[in-house]
Amino acid sequence: MSESYSKKNLTKKSDRFSDWYTDVILKAELADYAPVKGCMVIRPYGYAIWEGIQRFMDERIKERGVENAYFPIFIPEKFLNREKEHVAGFAPHMAVVTYAGGEELKEKLVVRPTSETIMYEMFKEWTHSYRDLPVRINQWNNVVRWEKRTYLFLRTSEFLWQEGHCAHVSHKESLDTVDWALNMYIDTYQKQLAMYGIAGRKSETEKFAGAQQTFTYEILMPDGKALQGCTSHDLGQNFAKAFDWHVQDDKGEKLFPWQNSWGFSTRSIGGLIMVHGDDQGLILPPNIAPIQAIVIPIPGSSDAVFRYAETVVAQLKAQQIRVKVDARSNESAGFKFNKWELKGVPVRIEIGENEFRKEILTGVFRHNQQRTEIKPYEIQALLTDLQQKLFERHKEFTEKHTHIADTYDVFKEIMSTKRGFIRALWCENPACEKKIKEETKASTRCLPLDTRDQNGLCISCGKPAIHQWVFAQAY
Amino acid sequence: MSESYSKKNLTKKSDRFSDWYTDVILKAELADYAPVKGCMVIRPYGYAIWEGIQRFMDERIKERGVENAYFPIFIPEKFLNREKEHVAGFAPHMAVVTYAGGEELKEKLVVRPTSETIMYEMFKEWTHSYRDLPVRINQWNNVVRWEKRTYLFLRTSEFLWQEGHCAHVSHKESLDTVDWALNMYIDTYQKQLAMYGIAGRKSETEKFAGAQQTFTYEILMPDGKALQGCTSHDLGQNFAKAFDWHVQDDKGEKLFPWQNSWGFSTRSIGGLIMVHGDDQGLILPPNIAPIQAIVIPIPGSSDAVFRYAETVVAQLKAQQIRVKVDARSNESAGFKFNKWELKGVPVRIEIGENEFRKEILTGVFRHNQQRTEIKPYEIQALLTDLQQKLFERHKEFTEKHTHIADTYDVFKEIMSTKRGFIRALWCENPACEKKIKEETKASTRCLPLDTRDQNGLCISCGKPAIHQWVFAQAY
Numbered sequence: 050m051s052e053s054y055s056k057k058n059l060t061k062k063s064d065r066f067s068d069w070y071t072d073v074i075l076k077a078e079l080a081d082y083a084p085v086k087g088c089m090v091i092r093p094y095g096y097a098i099w100e101g102i103q104r105f106m107d108e109r110i111k112e113r114g115v116e117n118a119y120f121p122i123f124i125p126e127k128f129l130n131r132e133k134e135h136v137a138g139f140a141p142h143m144a145v146v147t148y149a150g151g152e153e154l155k156e157k158l159v160v161r162p163t164s165e166t167i168m169y170e171m172f173k174e175w176t177h178s179y180r181d182l183p184v185r186i187n188q189w190n191n192v193v194r195w196e197k198r199t200y201l202f203l204r205t206s207e208f209l210w211q212e213g214h215c216a217h218v219s220h221k222e223s224l225d226t227v228d229w230a231l232n233m234y235i236d237t238y239q240k241q242l243a244m245y246g247i248a249g250r251k252s253e254t255e256k257f258a259g260a261q262q263t264f265t266y267e268i269l270m271p272d273g274k275a276l277q278g279c280t281s282h283d284l285g286q287n288f289a290k291a292f293d294w295h296v297q298d299d300k301g302e303k304l305f306p307w308q309n310s311w312g313f314s315t316r317s318i319g320g321l322i323m324v325h326g327d328d329q330g331l332i333l334p335p336n337i338a339p340i341q342a343i344v345i346p347i348p349g350s351s352d353a354v355f356r357y358a359e360t361v362v363a364q365l366k367a368q369q370i371r372v373k374v375d376a377r378s379n380e381s382a383g384f385k386f387n388k389w390e391l392k393g394v395p396v397r398i399e400i401g402e403n404e405f406r407k408e409i410l411t412g413v414f415r416h417n418q419q420r421t422e423i424k425p426y427e428i429q430a431l432l433t434d435l436q437q438k439l440f441e442r443h444k445e446f447t448e449k450h451t452h453i454a455d456t457y458d459v460f461k462e463i464m465s466t467k468r469g470f471i472r473a474l475w476c477e478n479p480a481c482e483k484k485i486k487e488e489t490k491a492s493t494r495c496l497p498l499d500t501r502d503q504n505g506l507c508i509s510c511g512k513p514a515i516h517q518w519v520f521a522q523a524y
Numbered sequence: 525m526s527e528s529y530s531k532k533n534l535t536k537k538s539d540r541f542s543d544w545y546t547d548v549i550l551k552a553e554l555a556d557y558a559p560v561k562g563c564m565v566i567r568p569y570g571y572a573i574w575e576g577i578q579r580f581m582d583e584r585i586k587e588r589g590v591e592n593a594y595f596p597i598f599i600p601e602k603f604l605n606r607e608k609e610h611v612a613g614f615a616p617h618m619a620v621v622t623y624a625g626g627e628e629l630k631e632k633l634v635v636r637p638t639s640e641t642i643m644y645e646m647f648k649e650w651t652h653s654y655r656d657l658p659v660r661i662n663q664w665n666n667v668v669r670w671e672k673r674t675y676l677f678l679r680t681s682e683f684l685w686q687e688g689h690c691a692h693v694s695h696k697e698s699l700d701t702v703d704w705a706l707n708m709y710i711d712t713y714q715k716q717l718a719m720y721g722i723a724g725r726k727s728e729t730e731k732f733a734g735a736q737q738t739f740t741y742e743i744l745m746p747d748g749k750a751l752q753g754c755t756s757h758d759l760g761q762n763f764a765k766a767f768d769w770h771v772q773d774d775k776g777e778k779l780f781p782w783q784n785s786w787g788f789s790t791r792s793i794g795g796l797i798m799v800h801g802d803d804q805g806l807i808l809p810p811n812i813a814p815i816q817a818i819v820i821p822i823p824g825s826s827d828a829v830f831r832y833a834e835t836v837v838a839q840l841k842a843q844q845i846r847v848k849v850d851a852r853s854n855e856s857a858g859f860k861f862n863k864w865e866l867k868g869v870p871v872r873i874e875i876g877e878n879e880f881r882k883e884i885l886t887g888v889f890r891h892n893q894q895r896t897e898i899k900p901y902e903i904q905a906l907l908t909d910l911q912q913k914l915f916e917r918h919k920e921f922t923e924k925h926t927h928i929a930d931t932y933d934v935f936k937e938i939m940s941t942k943r944g945f946i947r948a949l950w951c952e953n954p955a956c957e958k959k960i961k962e963e964t965k966a967s968t969r970c971l972p973l974d975t976r977d978q979n980g981l982c983i984s985c986g987k988p989a990i991h992q993w994v995f996a997q998a999y
Binding site for chain 2: 207
C-alpha cells in the first residue's frame, strides 16, 4: 500500500488537537473515511489493535461462563417499540431497511443499534424454569446508530463492539455480573490500553435507554473533555416485563429474570490515540501495540549487519515479543524512523556496524525518544516497565486536571478555561443538571464508586446535596 | 437454558433426511429460527464450531501475509452498478436501507451482499504505484442476501463468513493466491471438518458474478445432493477496469491490478451436520468439536467416584483435550448419555465404582457406540484416529456415490434414483448445461482439477467434448 509517512505535514497535537487526531489516524493508516456518509474503514493497523482488545476480553468473557453467539442484524420495528424509553433513545439514530429481495417489506427492519430486544425475544423461548437461568450470552458484532458527520472511531454510523447480555434469578446475581463486566473493562483500559479513568454510576438522564442503572469508566482526554469508555447496565426487570418474559421459580411462581447488558466498542481506540500520542504521531502502549519492537538494520550496512538483525529478531520472537524488521533497501534510515514513530511502535532497535561488532543493540523509546544501549533479553522487562509508565503518566495528567468546585462561579471559570474533570456537589435534580450543561457544556459523567456521603449544597440550586458528582464536557 | 434432549422425538436421518436435519439443529441447540424472516440465531454450541473454524483459518490467513480489516456494511447502490455482471447477480437478493436518522436517504444504501465494490473503491485511493501492491485484505463479517425461506445454516438472509480480497501486479501472482485460498479451504474441510470433496473450476454459468474463473470444493451430502463448500475467484482485471483502478508499473505505465476474492461461510456447518450425523443426533469430528470428551460420573456413585472424575478431567485438560464433566445430580445417567450423544461429543467417559476401583475409564465412541476400556493418556491418540476415520468414511461414501455416465439415459436414470456425483462429458455449451439441469435437476458442479483431456462426445448434444465434468443436484 502507498506509504507517505512524512511527519512534516503532521498537524501538531499541541497546536490543533482535533486536526492532529484525524491526521494521525489517516497517516498512521489506522482508519480512513469510507465513501458512505458517517462510516469509516478500519485499516489493518487499526484492526490489529481491536483484535488485541478482543483477545484480552474474550478470554475473560469465556472464563466467566459467558458464551459467544450470533443474533440477526435486523430487528423488527415492533420489538424496539416494546420498551418505551429504549425506542425513544434509539429512534433518531435508526437505519431502516424498507426494500428487500426486490419487494417492499410489510414489516420494516431496523439495522440493530443494540440487540436487547431481539435477544430477549429468543431468551424467552429458550427458558421456562429458574433452572434454565442464568442465561449468559455475548456477541462480537457491528451495530448502526446513524450519524451525519464522521469523527473517526469516536462517532461513526457503524461501529464494532461486543455486547454481553445476561439474565439471572436474582437482582443480586445480576448486579454481580454488572460489576464483573465493569471491572473487566477497567482492566482492559488499565492493563492493555494504559488509560486511567474514573469508574462510577451514570445519572438518571445519562443512563442507557431502558436501564435501571448504568455504570461507566470515564476517561479524560488531553483537551480536557471526557470520553465514556464503556457501559455496564443493570436492566432490573424492565425488559423482562416489557417482553412478558417469565419463568417458574422454585416455588412454581412467576419469576421475571433480572437482566444486565454491557458493551465495549471501537470507540476505545479513539481514546487510546488521543491519550498517548504526541507531535510525532501515535504512541502505543506495549501490551496493545500490534508491533512492540521495530528492528531497523541501517541501510547501506554490510550483509553481516543484516544477518545479525535477523538473529536479534529471532531472539525477540522467542520471547513472544511482537517484532518486525524493516530491512527494505529503497528507503532511508530517516524515512523509516519517521514511519515507525508515526505508527507509535514502543521501541525502535537500530543495528549498524557498531552494534554488530559489539553485539549490542541501540534502542530508542518512542514515548521519550531516549536512546540507550540494550540487550535482547532486557526488552521484555523494558516493555513491561514502559506500559506502567504510560499508565502513570495518564493517571498523573488526569489527577492534575481534576478540580473541585465549591461554587458555581469556580465551576464556570474552570469550564471556560482549562476544563478537565470537576467534582462538585449536585442535588440530583435533572433540572440543575440540564441548566449546568446549557451554561457550561459540562454534563454529569458519573457518581464515582468511591464516593462518600456529605452534608452539602448543590452548586446550582443551593438545595441539599449529599454527593460530589464528576462533571466534564463529553465527547 | 432449557434442555429437552429427548431423542425419542428426533426424526430419523434414514427416514426423513430434511426433517432430521432441522430437528437435530434445534434439539442440539446449534441454532434457532429468528423472529425475522429468512434469518437465524446461531446459538453458543453452533457458534463455538464457527470459532473453531475461525481459529484454524485465521492463523493461516495471517501467515500468508493477508491482514484483517473492516469495511462498512453499507454500500452505495452506484458502486454495485459499476460491474454489470456483479449487480445482475446480486440485485434480486439485496436488502436496501432507504431511511436513516429519521430522513429519507438521497442515495440508497445496500446492506453488503459481498464487499468487492466498497473495498476496491478504497484500494484505489490507497495505491499509486506497483510498489504498493500486493494489497492483501481479509474480513470476518456478516453479509446479507435476501431469502424468503430459511433453511438453517444453508440458506439464510444473513450469514457469517470471511471474505479475502487481494490485488497483484500479475495474473500469475493472483492465480497463486486463488490456489492458496482454495487449498486452505480444502485443508479446513479435510483436517478440521473431516469432509471429503471434489475441488475444481466452475462453469461459465455457475461462476461468481464478475469473476473470470471460480474455483470450488464440492461436497456430497448423504441425500445425494452436493454442497458448494467455498469459492475462490480469479477476478482478472474486471473490477479494476470497472472501477478505473490503475497504478503505475515499473516503466511508469498504467497497470490495472489483478484481483481475486475468496470466501468461506457458516454454510459449512450445515454440511458438517449432514455429513456425519446419524439417527442419534450430531457426530462432531474431534478437531472441530467444542467438547471432545464428556466425563459422566454415574449419578448416585460415592463421593470418591466424583473426586476421581475430577482427577480424570484435570489429566485430560493437561493434554489440551477440550473436556467437560456432567456431574449434575438432578438428571439420570440415561438422560445425560442421550444429551451428549445428541450433541455429537466424540467420546463419552463413564466413571462408576468399578472404574474408580480399577483406576480405569470406560469410553464410548459416538460414531460407532463402541464401548471400551481406556486409559487417560490414550485419548488424544484415539481422537486423532477417530478424526481420520470420519474423513475416510465420508470419502468412501462419496466415492461409492460417484458415477460415470456415458450416455444421457444412464445420467437420467442415476438422477431419478440414487443421485450423487455424476462424471460425464459435456461440450461446455451453456445451452446443454441448461437443458440437463431442467430435465434432471443436475447442474455442473465443477471441472475437477485433476481432469484429463479426452476425445469424446457431449452426453447432451453429441458434439465433441474434451472434459468430464462433475454434475449433481445442488443445495
